[in-house]
Amino acid sequence: MLTIDPFVAGESRPSADRGVLADVHGEPLADVGLAPRLAAQAAVNRLRRSADGLPPEPEVFRTAARLFATAELDGESADAYVHRTVRGTGLASTTVRRALTDMATEIEELPATAAADLPAAQLRPTHRVHRAPSGRVFTAVMASNHPLPHASWVQPLYHGYSVAVRPGSRDPFTPRRLAAALLSAGLPPEKLAFLPSPHAVGSFLLNAADRGIIYGNEQAVSTWTDHARVATRGPGRSRALLDVPLTDALLDHLTTSAAFDGGTRCTNLSAVLTSNAVHDTAAALAERLARVPVLPVAEPESVLLAVGRERADALRRQMAKLATELTDHSSPLYGDDFLVDLGDGSFLPRPMVLAADRADHPAVGTELAFPFVVVAPWSPADGIAPLRPSLVLNLLTDNAAITGQALLDPSVRKITDGAVLPWDLVPGMPHDGNYTEFLLDAKGVVTPAG
Amino acid sequence: MTITPAQPPGPHRPPSGQADFDAHVRAMTAWHFDDRTGSPFWLARRSQLGFDPLTDVTGAPDLVRFPDVSRELRTTPAADLIPRGAAPGQVFRVYESGGTTGAPKRIVDGAYRSRMGVWTRQRLTDHGVPETGDWLHLGPTGPHVVAFDTSRYAEPAGGLCYTVDLDPRWVKRLLGSGRQQEADDYIDHLLDQAREILLSQPVRVLSTTPPLIEAICARPDLYELVASRIEAIIWAGTSFSPESLRLVQEDFFPTARLVGIYGNSLMGVAPQRVRTPEDTHPCVFEPFAETTRLDLVDEDGRQVGYGERGRVRVNLVSEEMFLPNVLERDTAVRVRPSSDGGVDGLAEVASVATYEDADVVEGVY
Numbered sequence: 029m030l031t032i033d034p035f036v037a038g039e040s041r042p043s044a045d046r047g048v049l050a051d052v053h054g055e056p057l058a059d060v061g062l063a064p065r066l067a068a069q070a071a072v073n074r075l076r077r078s079a080d081g082l083p084p085e086p087e088v089f090r091t092a093a094r095l096f097a098t099a100e101l102d103g104e105s106a107d108a109y110v111h112r113t114v115r116g117t118g119l120a121s122t123t124v125r126r127a128l129t130d131m132a133t134e135i136e137e138l139p140a141t142a143a144a145d146l147p148a149a150q151l152r153p154t155h156r157v158h159r160a161p162s163g164r165v166f167t168a169v170m171a172s173n174h175p176l177p178h179a180s181w182v183q184p185l186y187h188g189y190s191v192a193v194r195p196g197s198r199d200p201f202t203p204r205r206l207a208a209a210l211l212s213a214g215l216p217p218e219k220l221a222f223l224p225s226p227h228a229v230g231s232f233l234l235n236a237a238d239r240g241i242i243y244g245n246e247q248a249v250s251t252w253t254d255h256a257r258v259a260t261r262g263p264g265r266s267r268a269l270l271d272v273p274l275t276d277a278l279l280d281h282l283t284t285s286a287a288f289d290g291g292t293r294c295t296n297l298s299a300v301l302t303s304n305a306v307h308d309t310a311a312a313l314a315e316r317l318a319r320v321p322v323l324p325v326a327e328p329e330s331v332l333l334a335v336g337r338e339r340a341d342a343l344r345r346q347m348a349k350l351a352t353e354l355t356d357h358s359s360p361l362y363g364d365d366f367l368v369d370l371g372d373g374s375f376l377p378r379p380m381v382l383a384a385d386r387a388d389h390p391a392v393g394t395e396l397a398f399p400f401v402v403v404a405p406w407s408p409a410d411g412i413a414p415l416r417p418s419l420v421l422n423l424l425t426d427n428a429a430i431t432g433q434a435l436l437d438p439s440v441r442k443i444t445d446g447a448v449l450p451w452d453l454v455p456g457m458p459h460d461g462n463y464t465e466f467l468l469d470a471k472g473v474v475t476p477a478g
Numbered sequence: 479m480t481i482t483p484a485q486p487p488g489p490h491r492p493p494s495g496q497a498d499f500d501a502h503v504r505a506m507t508a509w510h511f512d513d514r515t516g517s518p519f520w521l522a523r524r525s526q527l528g529f530d531p532l533t534d535v536t537g538a539p540d541l542v543r544f545p546d547v548s549r550e551l552r553t554t555p556a557a558d559l560i561p562r563g564a565a566p567g568q569v570f571r572v573y574e575s576g577g578t579t580g581a582p583k584r585i586v587d588g589a590y591r592s593r594m595g596v597w598t599r600q601r602l603t604d605h606g607v608p609e610t611g612d613w614l615h616l617g618p619t620g621p622h623v624v625a626f627d628t629s630r631y632a633e634p635a636g637g638l639c640y641t642v643d644l645d646p647r648w649v650k651r652l653l654g655s656g657r658q659q660e661a662d663d664y665i666d667h668l669l670d671q672a673r674e675i676l677l678s679q680p681v682r683v684l685s686t687t688p689p690l691i692e693a694i695c696a697r698p699d700l701y702e703l704v705a706s707r708i709e710a711i712i713w714a715g716t717s718f719s720p721e722s723l724r725l726v727q728e729d730f731f732p733t734a735r736l737v738g739i740y741g742n743s744l745m746g747v748a749p750q751r752v753r754t755p756e757d758t759h760p761c762v763f764e765p766f767a768e769t770t771r772l773d774l775v776d777e778d779g780r781q782v783g784y785g786e787r788g789r790v791r792v793n794l795v796s797e798e799m800f801l802p803n804v805l806e807r808d809t810a811v812r813v814r815p816s817s818d819g820g821v822d823g824l825a826e827v828a829s830v831a832t833y834e835d836a837d838v839v840e841g842v843y
Contacts, residue, residue: 044720065692066725231658236696251658 030112032200033061034224035207036071037078038217043067049200051115052325052336053373058116060200063223065232071192071221072165072236078218079164079190086139089186091213092206093135097128101208111326113201117172118374120323120330123289127175130453131206134179137455138186144456145464154477159468161188163238163257166467169230170203171243172196173397174292177261178206180241180463185210185219187467192221192237194230234258239467259466263395264294264419266450269406270302271425274309278424281447282401283316285422287379288449290333291399295420295442295450298395301387301406307355310383310403314357317379317399322368325376332376333398340367340375343396347380354382354391354402387414416440419460420450499771500537503795507535510800515563519554520800523547538771541793541802542779548744548804551575551583559586561798573623575743576646582621585743590798591623594746594766595630598739601749601764602631606735607710610635611682616672616690617715619643623743624714628685631712640679642671644690646715665693669700676703684708687715688722695730710735714747717808717828723761738763740827744801745792746770748824754817759825762813767821769796774812774824775805787811790824 032049033042043061051057063071098106110124117124149157166189168181173196181191181203195203207222223229234240234252241259242252249262268282285297302309323330335343344367351359358380359366368376379399384391387410392402406414408427415421415430417439423431424447434440441460444450510516511524511531524531529543551559556572564570568589574582603609613632619625619641632639652661668690675681684704686694691713694700704711711726711734718726718738727736740763741747748765765772773781774788782788790806813823 044724045722062721064719064722064725066695066722066730069692069695070725070729 029056030058031061032058032204032224034063034067034071034222036221036223037074038211038220041067049116049198050336052118052334053115054336055115055373057112058200060224063225063229065229068192068223068225068229068233069236071223072233075165075190075192075218075221078216081161081164081188083186083188084215084219086186088210088213088215089135089138089182092182092209092215093132095212096135096206096209097132099209099212101205101212104205104208109201109205113175113199114325116198116201118198118325118334118336119174119292120290120325120332121328122330123292123333124175126289127202130176131179133453134176135182137453138183140455141183142187142464145462146468154475156473156475157470158473159470161239161467162469164190165237166191167230167233167237167240168193169234169240169242169244169248170194170196170199171248172198173243173294174289175199175202176293177243178202180261182206182210183463184239184467185215187464189239189467190219190221192223192233194223194225194233196243197224200224259460259463261294261460263298263393264296265298265393265395265417266295266420266422267299267301267393267415267418268297268422269415269425269430270300270304270309271406271427271430274302274304274312278447279312279316281449282313283320284449286313286401287317287320287331287399288451290331291379292333292397293451294395296399297401297422299392300401300403301392301410301414302403303406303408306383306385306403306405307357310355310357310381313401313403314361314379314381317381317401318358318361320379320399322376322378324370324372325374332378334370334374334376335398336374340377343367343377343398346396350382350391350394353389354384357381357383357403393417412437412440420444422450496538499767502768503538503541504535506795506797506800507531509563509797510561512563515561517561517800518558519547519550522558538793541771541795542791544802546803546805548583548801551585551744552581554584556584556586559584559799560588564588564798571626572621573626573743574621576618576622583744585623585799587623587626588798590769590796591627591746592630594769595627596634597766597768598627598747598749599631599634601751602710602712602737604752605710605737605750607631607712607737608682610637611709612637612680613639613683613685614642614672614675614679614681615639616642616668616684616686617644618646620645622646624685627747628712631685632683637682638679640675640681642668642675644668644687665690666697669693669697673700673703676700676707681707683710683712685712685714688713688718689716691726692722701730705731705734708734710737712737712739714739714741718761720760720826740824742806744799744804745772745794745806748772751816751820751823752818756817757813759811759813759823762816762823762825763810763827764816764820764823770794771821772810772824774810774822782812784812784814787826790827 033040045062047060048056049058049060113124114121166184185191193203239257242249243261246262249260252258252260325334366378366380377398381401384402384404387404387406392404412433416437420442421434421440422444510520560570570586570588573585615625615628629639694704738750738761739747748763751762751764771793773791775791776782787809790808792804794801808828810824810827813825
């Protein structure tokens with residue numbers, strides 16, 4: 029079994045506190061050393077002692093990106109990484125493999141992202157804006173739903189922060205590999221701490237840092253939403269307004285929006301508000317989503333996520349509860365159960381489409397970690413209210429007024445105007461606000477003329 | 479049937495083996511169930527036991543025949559717990575359990591805990607805790623017996639014991655209702671008081687709880703004070719993970735003696751025993767053998783084997799409190815008696831190191 033331990037400033041700290049990470053089949057996958065609060069305190073002390081705020085050489089990140097995607101790191105090939113991450117998280121291997129290259133691209137584009145996120149610095153020959161990290165130590169409290177969010181702690185490293193990472197409990201593999209890539213590429217070791225740890229240690233680390241980010245469900249992030257030093261990445265509750273006739277092409281588009289990467293991104297579609305007939309729309313979408321192939325996650329063509337027995341039971345309970353208030357358009361297509369028993373201890377939740385009878389039904393906006401869509405009625409009189417909050421709002425409408433309201437609404441974070449997908453990596457494209465400005469402080473510098 | 483009036487055992491006559499403890503159990507049962515010496519609490523329950531404690535109890539294994547009466551300690555008038563045979567003029571004090579869940583349980587104490595304190599003080603000395611000098615107890619006081627116990631470790635050699643009062647029930651209420659910031663403010667308030675004492679008084683020993691040790695380490699001003707002044711740290715009240723213990727000893731306070739004490743108001747204290755070469759666990763607790771046995775039991779109440787984890791079952795058999803067969807919430811690993819003698823030890827109390835997996839039902843993050 030793989031042994032994983034915390035490491036701080038390039039030094040592995042084997043912990044006497046240990047836990048076994050079980051994979052989606054219930055089999056032991058890794059023996060994980062856990063950092064209790066005092067270990068986190070020692071790590072933060074260590075980081076602070078040499079935190080200088082100076083950005084590492086840009087070459088470090090270009091090299092790290094390449095190594096992460098392709099190299100053998102700490103004896104782990106890219107294939108072995110994919111295999112472990114698939115077993116631990118239940119993500120389809122296509123998702124994890126794509127994340128390898130997407131992560132590399134995102135890291136390579138850090139200079140372009142910084143340039144695009146920040147306005148010009150030289151205001152006049154004598155007046156310029158200097159940007160420096162808003163603090164020295166950054167904490168990242170991660171989840172395990174997808175590898176890509178881990179790019180969000182490479183960015184503070186790029187700008188000069190020292191970073192403490194608490195991995196999600198099912199995926200210590202991605203940050204471990206990313207850290208190995210960065211260190212091999214020449215990142216000063218004293219800039220990084222990797223701290224698998226109990227839940228409460230994440231809160232401690234966020235409090236102890238100058239800036240931080242937390243990924244998690246509503247309960248995990250709600251404590252931090254009004255905290256200026258912490259960026260929160262909670263449920264995306266991404267939704268679409270379908271206010272034009274439903275065509276085959278639009279069905280394909282909505283299906284991809286919901287099922288891409290197995291529905292594990294916060295930008296995946298969670299709700300469709302429509303001025304068309306609700307049940308017809310839900311039935312059509314359910315039928316299309318039911319065609320997504322059901323394959324074990326290790327298969328190269330797999331799309332959908334697998335979960336362990338406990339999560340499967342929790343999903344089944346939750347779906348039964350939702351079905352008491354909503355019309356289930358998917359289960360009849362599957363026979364008894366939307367959860368496919370893969371026979372290896374894991375279960376695959378097939379896409380679910382449920383219909384609500386009103387736009388303000390509380391289930392609208394419910395986000396689950398697999399393709400799950402609630403379809404609800406919408407009329408122009410409902411306005412923007414049922415379309416928010418939304419990490420991504422997909423507008424399929426000719427209603428210019430509603431587009432205008434969406435642009436004005438602070439809780440709508442990104443708009444896709446038409447049948448386009450939101451996840452192309454374009455440097456400078458905000459995911460949830462301007463993250464570079466969150467990390468950096470601007471200060472004026474005036475110099476004498478001539 | 480004739481009853482030999484029982485006499486409480488002499489204060490310094492610890493039973494050296496199981497046969498002695500069995501004899502002690504017989505003597506104490508006779509004492510607590512004799513109309514002339516027993517407490518109103520136990521005498522009132524004698525007829526409902528379904529057996530005769532005077533003839534049917536022959537040794538420690540019979541203690542499980544008694545009902546677990548600890549819940550009744552929430553409501554019983556504490557005076558009813560005082561044995562009638564107590565020496566005339568003996569003063570009794572009343573103490574309460576944590577009271578963090580439901581009403582607190584009460585015990586009475588005359589001379590017993592002081593006697594246990596003498597023994598514990600000796601254990602602390604064996605660990606290298608300074609015998610003289612002042613102490614700071616930064617932890618629960620008031621109804622909680624721990625501050626009283628701690629003062630007993632300082633006072634024999636003329637030391638003073640300063641206290642900062644921590645109300646654990648208030649902290650529990652704050653945390654239970656999500657008022658983390660208020661709890662943090664309260665802890666800062668406690669630490670400010672500790673700082674004043676450390677700055678002005680020659681304190682050599684600190685007695686506190688694991689969360690407060692963590693809080694001290696998070697405050698550079700206080701950490702420097704403690705690291706430079708304190709020669710021994712006694713921790714109790716909550717569990718400490720093995721890695722936390724290692725860090726406190728090796729990284730944060732390498733020059734201080736670190737000694738843990740497991741216990742609570744009901745059972746008394748079980749200080750950490752001095753480590754022997756055979757000990758694989760860095761921290762093993764051992765109860766006061768004269769009066770106390772801590773069994774580690776499985777779900778069916780059977781004692782688990784050495785090296786196995788079980789739930790703590792307390793048997794406290796003293797001439798004052800008689801609390802047999804009390805099942806605690808804690809679990810621990812059963813450890814063989816130390817090669818220096820003594821009774822079974824406990825290690826890794828409670829389970830603190832879990833790889834938590836929040837049941838993420840809603841939200842992909």
